Amino acid sequence: MRRVAIIGVGTTKFGELWDKSLRDIGIEAGIKAIEDANISGSDIDAIYVGNMSAGNFINQEHVAALIADYAGLAKRHIPATRVESACASGGLALRHGFMAVASGIHDIVVVGGAEKMTDVSGADATATLIMAADQEWEAFVGMTFPGLYAMMAVRHMYEYGTTKEQLAMVAVKNHRNGALNPNAQFRREIDLDTALNAPMIAYPLGLYDCSPVTDGASAVVLAPLEMAKKYTDTPIEIIGSGQASESLALHDREDICTMKSTVFAAREAYKMAGIMPSDVDVAEVHDCFTINEIIATEDLGFFKKGEGGKAVEEGLTERDGEIPVNTSGGLKAKGHPVGATGIAQAVEIVYQLRGEAGKRQVDGAEIGLAHNVGGTGATAVVHIMRRVN
Amino acid sequence: MAIPRFWRHIGSRYNLVGTKCKVCGKVYFPPRDVCPVCHRKSLGSMERVKLSGSGKIYSYTVIHTPQKDFEMQTPYVMAIVELDEGPRVTAQIVDCDPSEVHIGMRVRAVLRRIGEDGEGGIIYYGYKFVPERTSAKGAQGHLSVK
Numbered sequence: 202m203r204r205v206a207i208i209g210v211g212t213t214k215f216g217e218l219w220d221k222s223l224r225d226i227g228i229e230a231g232i233k234a235i236e237d238a239n240i241s242g243s244d245i246d247a248i249y250v251g252n253m254s255a256g257n258f259i260n261q262e263h264v265a266a267l268i269a270d271y272a273g274l275a276k277r278h279i280p281a282t283r284v285e286s287a288c289a290s291g292g293l294a295l296r297h298g299f300m301a302v303a304s305g306i307h308d309i310v311v312v313g314g315a316e317k318m319t320d321v322s323g324a325d326a327t328a329t330l331i332m333a334a335d336q337e338w339e340a341f342v343g344m345t346f347p348g349l350y351a352m353m354a355v356r357h358m359y360e361y362g363t364t365k366e367q368l369a370m371v372a373v374k375n376h377r378n379g380a381l382n383p384n385a386q387f388r389r390e391i392d393l394d395t396a397l398n399a400p401m402i403a404y405p406l407g408l409y410d411c412s413p414v415t416d417g418a419s420a421v422v423l424a425p426l427e428m429a430k431k432y433t434d435t436p437i438e439i440i441g442s443g444q445a446s447e448s449l450a451l452h453d454r455e456d457i458c459t460m461k462s463t464v465f466a467a468r469e470a471y472k473m474a475g476i477m478p479s480d481v482d483v484a485e486v487h488d489c490f491t492i493n494e495i496i497a498t499e500d501l502g503f504f505k506k507g508e509g510g511k512a513v514e515e516g517l518t519e520r521d522g523e524i525p526v527n528t529s530g531g532l533k534a535k536g537h538p539v540g541a542t543g544i545a546q547a548v549e550i551v552y553q554l555r556g557e558a559g560k561r562q563v564d565g566a567e568i569g570l571a572h573n574v575g576g577t578g579a580t581a582v583v584h585i586m587r588r589v590n
Numbered sequence: 591m592a593i594p595r596f597w598r599h600i601g602s603r604y605n606l607v608g609t610k611c612k613v614c615g616k617v618y619f620p621p622r623d624v625c626p627v628c629h630r631k632s633l634g635s636m637e638r639v640k641l642s643g644s645g646k647i648y649s650y651t652v653i654h655t656p657q658k659d660f661e662m663q664t665p666y667v668m669a670i671v672e673l674d675e676g677p678r679v680t681a682q683i684v685d686c687d688p689s690e691v692h693i694g695m696r697v698r699a700v701l702r703r704i705g706e707d708g709e710g711g712i713i714y715y716g717y718k719f720v721p722e723r724t725s726a727k728g729a730q731g732h733l734s735v736k
């Protein structure tokens with residue numbers, strides 16, 4: 202297996218981008234990434250695109266070919282592959298790009314993630330998001346996507362004494378970080394009372410416990426590590442990659458306070474990287490709902506099971522804490538264009554490891570982790586990255 | 591939902607029909623063709639069984655922002671119910687105040703209207719759960735015929 206590095210990154214602004222289409226944002230992120238990598242279109246051997254549901258959001262399938270075409274690559278006839286695993290599509294596309302370069306099949310690979318969610322009504326976006334769960338046995342009977350995570354929260358509160366205040370503190374922290382991220386959808390801080398008194402979505406989750414509907418795209422350029430120095434002085438090596446699955450429906454799991462997919466994906470990634478959870482300096486985790494940041498920080502091994510809520514309360518996940526989590530603002534404040542999220546997480550980790558994260562910079566960060574979840578955890582993907590000195 | 595798509599699951603939606611693995615004895619709902627414990631050994635040994643419909647709440651939520659077609663019922667309670675035979679099922683909890691609902695609460699299945707396919711379309715029926723105490727007055731809709 203060859204060692205693989207990220208040699209360029211790019212992202213659009215996240216938010217409600219009324220004037221831009223899926224192909225516009227896909228190309229914008231891709232071009233920023235290839236400019237950052239100092240390569241040109243003729244260097245690209247293949248592209249991978251993470252996208253959850255263009256068919257439902259914009260009535261367009263076949264979007265990897267579409268984006269390759271509008272990137273000006275149709276006449277080069279390179280392979281263009283879409284990867285789908287609901288909200289983990291981006292992270293899984295990154296893993297497939299990583300495997301393609303590691304195996305020696307391709308040298309220069311662009312991996313993008315893109316989702317255009319605001320061309321449909323909020324109700325239609327909600328109906329599409331629940332497609333990540335079981336349509337027949339969860340959605341049909343009246344379940345919503347926030348409702349599934351709400352049931353995890355109720356059980357976590359019951360088992361471990363996690364509080365609604367601790368959930369709200371995740372949102373407050375992530376908004377504080379998002380305020381420092383020029384590409385974030387929400388760039389304003391909120392206080393605890395605002396989060397606690399927001400309209401209820403699905404008890405105990407209020408509006409500020411939920412990530413928003415977002416348009417956005419992000420991209421990275423991958424190369425074999427031995428070639429990376431030719432393009433950049435600051436290659437970021439992908440030292441671990443893990444992926445795991447779990448039952449599609451939440452009710453089929455013995456314990457809903459843990460995501461076994463996260464546990465197994467992380468175990469594989471840590472093993473490949475040869476590191477321990479305590480070696481991680483900065484992490485982007487899948488906070489689609491505040492409860493999932495708490496569950497994920499436990500499952501990734503940062504805290505013991507049941508202590509994720511207390512860890513937030515004690516400030517351990519703040520930018521200057523023991524393990525800074527979601528310095529980008531997370532899905533909560535940066536925004537959650539579902540298929541782009543896994544790539545956007547990798548982009549933030551690259552900024553942090555290069556020392557280019559501006560006011561959100563974690564001092565001396567050398568090892569970073571990105572954790573991306575599909576649905577309620579039927580898929581999880583974990584990547585670990587390290588600065589190459 | 592297209593009519594055949596609803597119709598093919600009618601046994602499970604009306605009568606809580608699941609499957610029991612004759613190799614290990616584990617019961618599943620909805621029905622499965624392969625037992626996740628026994629894998630290939632279970633092929634051909636997954637027997638259809640009707641579940642009692644009695645169980646207790648494993649976790650729950652109160653939905654305030656519903657999906658389409660459930661707006662009229664908002665706020666409504668959804669739960670994961672652990673059936674006495676073992677499997678867990680996601681369902682609506684009705685005939686009680688949301689504030690009464692708690693983990694461990696005993697419930698039983700009843701047959702109720704779930705939704706309809708637009709105006710004049712077919713009406714979908716299926717299981718919901720009620721607190722066990724209302725057994726006398728809700729007997730008509732009781733799924734379990736002993």
Ligand SMILES: [Zn+2]
Pocket residue numbers: 611612613614615616625626627628629632
């Ligand atoms: Zn079995």
